[in-house]
Amino acid sequence: MKSLIDILDFSVEEVNALLDTADDIIANPDKYAECCKRKKLATLFFEPSTRTRLSFEAAMIELGGSVIGFSDAQNTSSSKGESVSDTAKVISCYADIIAMRHPKEGAPLVAAQAASIPVINAGDGGHNHPTQTLADLLTIRREKGSLENFTIGFCGDLKFGRTVHSLINALARYEGVRVVLISPDELKLPSYVKTDVLDRKGISYTQTTDLEAVMPELDVLYMTRVQKERFFNEEDYLRLKDSYILTPQKLTAAKKDLCILHPLPRVNEISVAIDDDPRACYFKQVLCAKYVRMALILKLLKEAGKIV
Amino acid sequence: MNIDSIHNGFVIDHIPAGRGMKLYELLGLDALDCSIALIKNVPSKKMGKKDIIKIDADISLNLDLIGFFAPDVTVNIIRDGVLVEKKSIALPEYLTGVIRCKNPRCITSCEQELAHKFKLTDAENHVYRCIYCETKASTEQ
Numbered sequence: 001m002k003s004l005i006d007i008l009d010f011s012v013e014e015v016n017a018l019l020d021t022a023d024d025i026i027a028n029p030d031k032y033a034e035c036c037k038r039k040k041l042a043t044l045f046f047e048p049s050t051r052t053r054l055s056f057e058a059a060m061i062e063l064g065g066s067v068i069g070f071s072d073a074q075n076t077s078s079s080k081g082e083s084v085s086d087t088a089k090v091i092s093c094y095a096d097i098i099a100m101r102h103p104k105e106g107a108p109l110v111a112a113q114a115a116s117i118p119v120i121n122a123g124d125g126g127h128n129h130p131t132q133t134l135a136d137l138l139t140i141r142r143e144k145g146s147l148e149n150f151t152i153g154f155c156g157d158l159k160f161g162r163t164v165h166s167l168i169n170a171l172a173r174y175e176g177v178r179v180v181l182i183s184p185d186e187l188k189l190p191s192y193v194k195t196d197v198l199d200r201k202g203i204s205y206t207q208t209t210d211l212e213a214v215m216p217e218l219d220v221l222y223m224t225r226v227q228k229e230r231f232f233n234e235e236d237y238l239r240l241k242d243s244y245i246l247t248p249q250k251l252t253a254a255k256k257d258l259c260i261l262h263p264l265p266r267v268n269e270i271s272v273a274i275d276d277d278p279r280a281c282y283f284k285q286v287l288c289a290k291y292v293r294m295a296l297i298l299k300l301l302k303e304a305g306k307i308v
Numbered sequence: 309m310n311i312d313s314i315h316n317g318f319v320i321d322h323i324p325a326g327r328g329m330k331l332y333e334l335l336g337l338d339a340l341d342c343s344i345a346l347i348k349n350v351p352s353k354k355m356g357k358k359d360i361i362k363i364d365a366d367i368s369l370n371l372d373l374i375g376f377f378a379p380d381v382t383v384n385i386i387r388d389g390v391l392v393e394k395k396s397i398a399l400p401e402y403l404t405g406v407i408r409c410k411n412p413r414c415i416t417s418c419e420q421e422l423a424h425k426f427k428l429t430d431a432e433n434h435v436y437r438c439i440y441c442e443t444k445a446s447t448e449q
Contacts, residue, residue: 083420106415106440110422125413127441192444196429 003112003119007130021295036065042095043069059293085114118300133166135289149176156224158189179205319384328359414441
């Protein structure tokens with residue numbers, strides 16, 4: 001049973017085909033309006049995430065399907081001690097596909113091993129968030145026309161930022177991508193991502209603490225939030241949370257066709273004054289996320305033989 | 309030093325010097341009542357010094373554990389006093405139930421009866437990562 005747990009579960013060809021489907025959904029939404037009629041998506045959200053859950057639900061509804069699920073683990077059998085594996089087996093009897101978010105890293109993989117229906121990882125702690133990566137890829141491809149030959153700057157929390165790790169993993173499979181890592185020393189990209197992904201794939205990258213110095217080089221700027229929930233120590237969080245704030249002034253040296261992305265929610269790392277700048281693409285990214293999730297649900301249900 | 313030869317059992321050879329005792333413990337050899345010899349710091353042309361474990365019993369050896377903890381060891385299988393097979397132990401692709409993931413955020417920390425499983429991600433540097441959370445395994449556990 002094909003599931004999506006890690007972005008690398010899909011080949012480059014599969015990712016490209018998925019993005020093609022998403023583009024086609026955007027161009028021809030009516031064609032897909034009843035593709036998942038009488039099919040059910042179960043959204044199992046063991047930790048809160050309004051945005052991702054609503055995006056999955058909107059995606060399924062726009063495909064003509066329906067949604068069951070929960071958004072608070074307190075009201076579920078897991079609060080009584082049920083294992084993730086048992087939950088997945090039970091939900092397999094009710095639904096056709098699962099989207100799962102869980103605070104424990106690897107929980108969606110455990111679910112996929114136990115379920116008899118496809119499982120989509122909708123975020124597992126600080127580990128993976130592959131559908132956000134698909135949304136990032138679709139947005140970049142739509143804005144830049146290609147996923148090859150461009151320079152992307154990752155700014156902010158590169159240590160705990162799972163979206164950053166996943167996107168780097170995904171982009172490392174395309175030609176001519178150059179990476180600029182912009183973060184305070186305490187929040188640098190983990191060395192294993194550098195050695196296992198960037199070095200191994202021969203990706204050119206530089207590290208800096210100075211966003212403005214590298215701004216003119218960038219074709220894409222991926223901003224991230226310093227996430228309070230990833231810190232054990234509040235003192236560290238308070239010290240680092242305002243490390244990088246993107247303002248109109250900092251954009252003066254940027255390229256005219258820069259594409260600014262952010263996985264959202266933002267706190268204060270992008271000034272609202274930038275929202276009306278045509279280079280701000282983070283709300284387009286939200287829309288892309290819904291369309292790419294539609295494409296993903298279609299792909300997995302088709303491969304599971306649940307739709308034609 | 310005289311150690312009786314083995315009739316039916318194993319000789320685990322080319323263990324990096326100093327790791328023999330730990331491997332003895334990990335393999336649970338202290339629970340066996342057969343003859344077992346742990347020989348430390350044996351001069352070796354290839355390694356300088358090495359450890360050797362001799363087990364005079366036909367037990368089920370966890371080769372994955374041996375391969376992970378002491379790669380490049382040789383396991384000699386003895387039957388009726390004769391060497392019948394010499395196995396070079398390579399790094400196993402997966403390790404299941406051999407070592408534990410120490411990441412408190414990993415699902416293995418709370419999921420009932422879930423085996424801890426690691427995948428070889430970098431053979432050159434002997435790096436194993438948890439299949440669930442990708443935390444790097446340590447040979448020091």
